[in-house]
Amino acid sequence: MISKNIVVLGGGIGGIVAANQLRNELPSSINITLIERYEIHKFAASYLWLMVNLRKAEKITAPLSRLVHKDVKIIYEEIKQIDIAGKRIQTENNEISYDYLIVALGTELEKKYLNDNQYGIHNFYTYEGAQRLRDELAKIQSGEIIIAIESLPYKCPGAPYEAAMLISDYITKRGLKNKININLYTPEPHPLPVAGPELGKSVSDLLENKGIKFYPAHQLKEIKPEEKTITFNSDLTKTYNLLIVIPKHTPPAVIRNSGLTDESGWIPVDRNSLETQFENVYAIGDVNSISIPGRWQPDKPMKLPKAGVFAHSQALTVSEIINSKIFGKEIKSSFCGDGFCMLEAGEDLAGFAYGDFFAAPHPDVKIKKLGKAWHLGKVLFERWWLAPSGFRKSFYKILIQLGAKSLNIPIKL
Ligand SMILES: Cc1cc2nc3c(=O)[nH]c(=O)nc-3n(C[C@H](O)[C@H](O)[C@H](O)COP(=O)(O)OP(=O)(O)OC[C@H]3O[C@@H](n4cnc5c(N)ncnc54)[C@H](O)[C@@H]3O)c2cc1C
Numbered sequence: 001m002i003s004k005n006i007v008v009l010g011g012g013i014g015g016i017v018a019a020n021q022l023r024n025e026l027p028s029s030i031n032i033t034l035i036e037r038y039e040i041h042k043f044a045a046s047y048l049w050l051m052v053n054l055r056k057a058e059k060i061t062a063p064l065s066r067l068v069h070k071d072v073k074i075i076y077e078e079i080k081q082i083d084i085a086g087k088r089i090q091t092e093n094n095e096i097s098y099d100y101l102i103v104a105l106g107t108e109l110e111k112k113y114l115n116d117n118q119y120g121i122h123n124f125y126t127y128e129g130a131q132r133l134r135d136e137l138a139k140i141q142s143g144e145i146i147i148a149i150e151s152l153p154y155k156c157p158g159a160p161y162e163a164a165m166l167i168s169d170y171i172t173k174r175g176l177k178n179k180i181n182i183n184l185y186t187p188e189p190h191p192l193p194v195a196g197p198e199l200g201k202s203v204s205d206l207l208e209n210k211g212i213k214f215y216p217a218h219q220l221k222e223i224k225p226e227e228k229t230i231t232f233n234s235d236l237t238k239t240y241n242l243l244i245v246i247p248k249h250t251p252p253a254v255i256r257n258s259g260l261t262d263e264s265g266w267i268p269v270d271r272n273s274l275e276t277q278f279e280n281v282y283a284i285g286d287v288n289s290i291s292i293p294g295r296w297q298p299d300k301p302m303k304l305p306k307a308g309v310f311a312h313s314q315a316l317t318v319s320e321i322i323n324s325k326i327f328g329k330e331i332k333s334s335f336c337g338d339g340f341c342m343l344e345a346g347e348d349l350a351g352f353a354y355g356d357f358f359a360a361p362h363p364d365v366k367i368k369k370l371g372k373a374w375h376l377g378k379v380l381f382e383r384w385w386l387a388p389s390g391f392r393k394s395f396y397k398i399l400i401q402l403g404a405k406s407l408n409i410p411i412k413l
Contacts, residue, residue: 169346
């Protein structure tokens with residue numbers, strides 16, 4: 001009987017899917033260990049609804065142990081060191097050896113603008129931040145709301161745009177549409193630049209229809225909380241009543257000295273197998289860096305966006321590859337770069353963006369017009385994600401494929 005140790009680092013989207021998929025497919029002689037610092041999982045996509053009081057905070061969390069197969073060993077500890085040469089992981093109290101390693105540690109958020117709520121700087125990128133923002137949005141009566149993206153890359157490239165539209169909807173319901181302006185500033189040339197200018201135009205049209213003022217190509221330079229002003233690189237200074245910042249994303253500290261990263265600080269991987277430069281060591285989800293065809297800044301190649309949908313499908317791919325390797329089977333699984341996103345637009349409507357991010361000469365991404373069905377799809381996904389692991393199994397791939405086929409949407413997973 002073959003015996004191996006597979007260790008998964010990080011119990012977020014990618015880590016949960018990988019651990020469950022491996023456990024569902026592999027015999028019990030293969031040990032699967034998941035290491036995660038938090039016992040409670042928080043579903044980040046729902047922070048947008050939490051922020052506008054469409055979700056209660058406790059409804060978008062679940063104990064990690066409920067989401068993960070009971071025969072996966074979970075170690076709730078901070079990972080301190082990844083020792084690739086020694087094939088060992090050091091946590092606060094344990095040293096764990098591996099034969100196969102999946103790194104799914106996500107991103108960190110720079111603290112600078114994160115917890116400064118006393119000056120009216122808010123965010124919806126953390127669970128606590130989304131709750132504080134909800135309380136502020138309930139109080140504001142008039143003035144300027146500014147949403148500013150601090151730097152690129154940031155996870156879920158649709159989220160700031162969804163946030164602006166959900167806040168607009170919320171303000172309208174409060175009868176304050178004519179008293180509050182919503183302004184969105186980003187260094188990007190248009191929304192979702194990786195998806196191309198046409199799709200970007202569709203999203204900026206949605207913003208315009210809701211009266212949201214959109215300022216592309218504006219790099220945040222400085223915030224003076226005591227004066228309630230924000231300044232951009234062009235030296236344009238604006239005054240705000242409520243400021244929402246999408247904080248700078250950085251690679252997780254623990255990978256810094258692991259030898260896995262390149263000069264960007266993220267982990268480069270083979271785009272089809274998700275394997276790092278080290279054999280049997282994989283990196284999936286937000287922590288990795290995958291170059292894709294096309295350019296939107298003259299000097300910078302494009303990168304695959306950081307999004308749960310990619311973490312999810314990469315986890316499925318890597319699980320299948322490891323399974324094949326252990327049992328000497330032909331490797332058939334490959335991450336193909338297809339992805340999708342339900343873009344919330346308020347009023348229980350969403351758009352549906354989908355496509356092939358590996359297409360050449362640039363990603364081929366389209367958006368379906370707003371509909372209730374896409375919003376409902378997002379709600380159902382949230383319910384499915386937070387259901388106990390026994391209900392979840394691997395229906396995801398089958399459902400996506402069936403849905404895509406019946407709606408004539410050419411996505412594969
Ligand atoms: C507001 C918002 C809305 C979003 N909406 C969408 C959406 O609609 N669609 C979509 O596809 N994506 C969406 N995303 C993005 C999505 O949540 C992320 O891309 C996804 O979670 C990435 O998965 P991951 O497994 O790579 O990382 P994560 O899910 O972030 O998991 C990383 C895990 O590693 C753990 N970890 C890190 N370091 C350590 C350590 N040293 N020791 C122990 N544990 C550690 C963390 O605690 C965390 O649980 C959204 C994100 C936000 C914030």
